[in-house]
Amino acid sequence: MKRNSRLSLALHTLGHMATEPDAPRTSADIAAHAGTNPVVVRRVLGTLRKAGLLTSEKGHSGGWQLAKSPREITLADIYLALDERLISTDDADHGHNCSLEHALHHQVLTVMEDIERSLIERLSATTIADICETAT
Amino acid sequence: MKRNSRLSLALHTLGHMATEPDAPRTSADIAAHAGTNPVVVRRVLGTLRKAGLLTSEKGHSGGWQLAKSPREITLADIYLALDERLISTDDADHGHNCSLEHALHHQVLTVMEDIERSLIERLSATTIADICETAT
DNA sequence: ACTTACGCAACTGACATTGTTACGTGACTT
DNA sequence: AAGTCACGTAACAATGTCAGTTGCGTAAGT
Numbered sequence: 001m002k003r004n005s006r007l008s009l010a011l012h013t014l015g016h017m018a019t020e021p022d023a024p025r026t027s028a029d030i031a032a033h034a035g036t037n038p039v040v041v042r043r044v045l046g047t048l049r050k051a052g053l054l055t056s057e058k059g060h061s062g063g064w065q066l067a068k069s070p071r072e073i074t075l076a077d078i079y080l081a082l083d084e085r086l087i088s089t090d091d092a093d094h095g096h097n098c099s100l101e102h103a104l105h106h107q108v109l110t111v112m113e114d115i116e117r118s119l120i121e122r123l124s125a126t127t128i129a130d131i132c133e134t135a136t
Numbered sequence: 137m138k139r140n141s142r143l144s145l146a147l148h149t150l151g152h153m154a155t156e157p158d159a160p161r162t163s164a165d166i167a168a169h170a171g172t173n174p175v176v177v178r179r180v181l182g183t184l185r186k187a188g189l190l191t192s193e194k195g196h197s198g199g200w201q202l203a204k205s206p207r208e209i210t211l212a213d214i215y216l217a218l219d220e221r222l223i224s225t226d227d228a229d230h231g232h233n234c235s236l237e238h239a240l241h242h243q244v245l246t247v248m249e250d251i252e253r254s255l256i257e258r259l260s261a262t263t264i265a266d267i268c269e270t271a272t
Numbered sequence: 273a274c275t276t277a278c279g280c281a282a283c284t285g286a287c288a289t290t291g292t293t294a295c296g297t298g299a300c301t302t
Numbered sequence: 303a304a305g306t307c308a309c310g311t312a313a314c315a316a317t318g319t320c321a322g323t324t325g326c327g328t329a330a331g332t
Contacts, residue, residue, distance in 0.1 A: 005290080011240045019236070026308065037291055042309065058309050059299030075244065086222065100155070103271035104147045108211065111258045119251045126243060135239035141321075162277060173322055178278065194278050195330025 006044050009034055010078050011128075013045065014053070015135075018070035018128045024063035044082075051081035070132065076124035086119070087112045142180050145170055146214050147264075149181065150189070151271075154206035154264045160199035180218075187217030206268065212260035222255070223248045 013030050027038040027045070034041070045064055048054045055067045066073065087109065149166050163174040163181070170177070181200055184190045191203045202209065223245065 007244075008237075008241070011244070012234070012237050015236045015240050028308080038308090039292070039311090040290065042311090043290095046310080056309060057299080058297075058307080060301065060307055062299070062308050064309090075247075098148070100151045100268065100271045101144075101148050103267050104151050105144070107262060107267060107270075108143075108147070108259075111211075111255065115251060115255045115258065118254065119247065122247045122251065123244075131239050131243060132236065134243075135236045164277080174277090175280090175323070176321065178280090179321095182279080192278060193330075194276080194328075196276055196332065198277050198330070200278090 004084065006082050007079065007084060009036065009041070009044050010048060010082060011075075013041070013064075014048075014066070014070075014073065014078060014128050015131055017064070017066050018073075018132050021066050021070060024057065024061065024065045026063040030064070047083070048078070048081050051077065053077060053081060070129035071127050073129075074124040074127050076120045078128075079123050080120065086116045140220070142218055143215065143220060145172065145177065145180050146184060146218060147211075149177070149200075150184075150202070150206075150209065150214060150264050151267055153200070153202050154209075154268050157202050157206060160193065160197065160201050162199040166200070183219070184214070184217050187213065189213055189217060206265035207263050209265075210260040210263050212256045214264075215259050216256065222252045 012034055013025075016033070017025065027041040030045075031038040031041045045054055045056070049056055049064075049067075053067055053073055054064055056062070056064050148170055149161075152169070153161065163177040166181075167174040167177045181190055181192070185192055185203075189203055189209055190200055192198070192200050
């Protein structure tokens with residue numbers, strides 16, 4: 001798979017959960033539906049649980065469920081929970097001795113931060129409930 | 137190095153070239169200044185040459201030079217030449233059978249395309265000559 | 273001829289990510 | 303109480319990407 005497979009898996013899973021919010025789903029079911037592995041599902045959904053978007057229960061009739069109403073979960077929430085940012089937040093060495101390079105990176109970084117801010121703003125405008133409605 | 141090292145190298149090199157546009161530089165010099173390898177420099181600058189931003193000459197007193205005035209080269213030109221897009225342009229399998237997944241990806245993709253468009257717009261507002269002036 | 277410097281192909285090693293196996297733990301069922 | 307179900311987590315293998323490196327060819331100039 002490629003780089004944004006975690007995001008794909010998260011969107012896909014939460015989307016389906018939103019259509020039937022009260023039915024818990026096991027990682028095995030989700031994995032089968034998404035064509036991947038239960039452990040991978042638990043890994044990805046685990047980060048969403050840490051972000052407060054999902055709950056998980058063990059044992060019989062356990063599994064994963066939405067922690068809030070689908071109308072309260074935006075695409076931005078999912079994007080931010082997965083922590084796959086546009087900008088590589090490690091600004092370690094590139095300011096070593098060259099003022100030109102420093103100016104260059106500062107300019108690009110400023111633009112990128114603005115862009116990411118507006119990306120999040122755009123993503124937070126649609127909830128997963130919205131998506132389910134438009135998909136009919 | 138990390139993922140945007142090609143962009144860093146390109147920006148850095150073009151920035152320095154802009155301060156003295158008529159002096160050709162060899163890949164060995166550039167590599168030494170950037171702390172990398174001449175072949176890597178040729179790889180990266182080669183893509184910029186294909187995009188029409190640089191020229192290269194072989195033999196004695198050969199090397200790399202800007203193909204245009206520094207005032208005509210924007211950050212967007214460099215970004216686009218390196219082809220490191222925000223969106224993974226391979227929309228191969230994710231629309232296989234699930235209309236919900238299709239709607240999800242369509243929504244995210246639309247937002248991402250908008251965002252990238254505005255990123256390019258922002259980057260095209262500053263030329264490398266601008267950077268050299270602000271770096272004094 | 274000889275040197276210089278790019279062009280390009282092939283290989284290596286580091287690194288990240290996904291997939292897989294294995295085992296522990298909590299919760300429910302009988 | 304025993305059994306099962308499902309998550310939680312660690313460890314490892316498989317894969318892909320990318321920078322780095324070596325080597326050789328080719329063009330331009332001395």
